[in-house]
């Protein structure tokens with residue numbers, strides 16, 4: 156969502172409430188891997204489902220099976236139907252898709268919850284619920300389903316950061332969790348790992364776990380001398 160902004164979101168949905176989506180939105184959501192492409196999703200009988208317009212559905216589209224079967228003179232269409240949101244990022248919300256996309260965009264931009272509530276006209280419990288969900292999605296994608304990055308010819312930038320609340324009356328002291336992470340240049344594949352200690356052994360273990368050998372590692376805090384026999388090039 157690097158180059159996304161609010162105008163682009165509204166233009167994509169062609170309206171601010173955007174209850175019904177259009178074919179362009181479908182295409183964009185598929186490009187972002189937020190909904191499957193045709194052919195990836197099967198009905199209960201194993202036929203590939205098609206995305207079809209449906210005025211009765213709140214989003215304006217449903218997955219439907221159009222498989223025709225003949226037995227004798229009888230011709231039947233399978234017609235099994237599944238919600239567009241089933242098993243997707245949007246599954247557990249009733250908010251319109253434009254609001255969910257805008258919410259996620261705001262969340263990534265780190266704006267306040269009050270700002271989101273005002274802009275999207277949603278209730279506080281809804282905002283809290285979706286914030287938690289966004290956090291779970293990021294955790295799941297980066298920690299649970301994360302995979303090793305880097306490899307021959309690739310460059311990974313590593314960094315460490317402390318996540319948490321800034322304490323009032325205590326200057327810049329932050330209570331929270333140290334997190335160690337890396338991003339692969341060009342692909343933006345990344346990992347984030349919470350760490351208890353920030354010593355050489357801990358960080359090296361995380362690196363070996365998450366970064367493939369022969370990767371060039373770029374870091375502001377890392378010193379080449381930390382790893383005399385390391386399988387990485389550090390700059």
Ligand SMILES: [Zn+2]
Pocket residue numbers: 198199200201202220221222233234235
């Ligand atoms: Zn079917």
